[in-house]
Amino acid sequence: MSAEWQTIDTDVLVIGGGVAGCMAAIPALEAGLAVVVCEKGKVLDHCGSVGCGVDHYLTIMDSGPEWDTPEFLLKHVPELTDGIVDMAVTSRVIHEMPRILRKIESFGVDFKDPRYGDYYRLRSFGLPGTYHINFDGTEFKKHIGQQVRKKKGTVLTRTMAVQLLTQDERVYGALAFNFRSGEWFAIRADAVVLAAGEVNRLSNNASGVAFDSWHCPYNTGDAHRMGYDAGAVLTNMEFVETTLTPKGFSAQGLNALVSEGAHFINNSGERFMFKYDDKGENARRAVIADAVITEYLLGNGPIYADCRHLPKDVLDHMEATLQVDRYTMPAFYEQKHLKFREEPVEVSISELSIRRSGVYFRGSGLAVDTDGQTSIGGLFAAGDCASVSGGIAGASVLGHIAGEGVAAHLRKPRGARPSIDMRLADALRASALQHLAQPGGMSWKEFERKTRQTVTDYVGVRRNAKGLNLALETLKALAIQEPTLEADDLHGLMRVHESKSIRLSAELMAHASLARAETRTGSSHRRLDYPATDDEHWRKFVLVQRGEKSPRVSTQSCDRPLAAAFTRVGRESLSSVG
């Protein structure tokens, strides 16, 4: 073993300490396993997408009415996802929801509204019931992070995993580095959980400020890249998600706005949402984003969010909770001299993200089975990098399922962990450190700017074959530049690795978009050259996997679980796309 490596042996390695990663670590620790969590932030209590707070949680509670049962919600999942969904995994997630909610409450999270001493549940985003608990989740992540520490998980902070270790199609750990100290870690584990979130910093937003993103800009598809490099199957990479934000600030908050009763109006003052969906502002996020995109393209912009008609107590509540989803939202309105109670707020779409395409229960990323295991033995995934996603509830529940899946997996005879391939490890580190010795190389900021512009122009909300092929040319040309990317310091070296993950994710998105020769879920996947939704031929998953020279793209019917495509289950079900 090379002297410069810190080596760690553990039962389980979790990559990403957000909600999904922590919730995976908890049952593994409860099963008596040694768990190492590798996290880019400094503190588990406040890292990940909701490290600064969250205000809603989607769940079944089994409170009595029929709509509040797993069976009722499950019945509506095909229409909520436009038929592109893994029903086997979704069924497990939905059935586990009440149990995981109670478990999170046992950690100290208070989901009740102090005004009523009860749960305040609202309807939004096209769901067939009031499934969202609106609550003050300022400390949600703190309670979950604390459990990992209480249960004696080991946490490597400010540490970025850069590559999985694999042997014989089995994962046995990862290589990582601390971007403050420069220490390099070779971590051996019997199981690895990828929980590094979605892909952001992927396309332009209204402000042009690269890190002004709806969700955490430090979630950059690192799990997608590492899983892809290890040979795992990814799915739904063609679907993009966008949201509606106050123009200039890509922040969370749409759920509170629409569930409390805000209207959207165009430049004629017309409340237009009902033209697009009979649920109006309560339609799915993808639908309301698509409606705003369409209105802008029709020349009906600017579009505004209008709260002026709402009763005083609702406005008071909105104002009092404005900072829960994003702490700085009140400061933004104040510095903008904007009074949302008295005047309409101009809105924009946010930048695009690869996470769940604006619908619940359809995730974009690593395909998993009902135990959260990917197509690679010993490799699990959860949260916004996995194939079933649904906000923090999805991350909590699938994270917990993956943690229990890991525990079950490790109850089987394990065999010895392979020795780390030090030649590979040293070569990887040497090539990474080359980025620190590239004066005059391309900066990661410029590299990302080009990726974002390409995605915005040709892989975004209006796609056709010509544009997608043009994008692929540019993205592949950028890949050739990757070895010459320049990092000023260790922090920059971390960003260089993020930039590579973003570019690869964009390329996979373009490939998958090219394969899906139809339009589905509006602007989540709009092919101008195939404008219709084609249920006869395209109620299928598009799967991408590492190929010889370029990604291997295939499809599989949504009538079967994604796990049917896994090599360890049987590859015969895959049909190749030309």
Next chain:
Amino acid sequence: MSAETVHNPIRIDPETCVKCNLCDWICPGDLIYKEEDNRETLPVIAYPDECWYCGLCQSICPVDAITIVFPKEMIDCKTDVVSLLGKVVE
């Protein structure tokens, strides 16, 4: 972009700051660097253009020494939203 033109969103009042390290500790983006165990030095915003505007540093500051200041591009955004909606290649 030269260093002078980079907008700094995280304003720390040097008179109020108690140099405690919490902002460095909580920043999810590794932007704020504070020399540990030295109550003489102020935190440095090392990578201001990588800020998420999440406000965690402001929320945890025990003496309210931090103000988040949005840049003009965000406060007074003039971008045509249609420019975000892609080019149609014929």
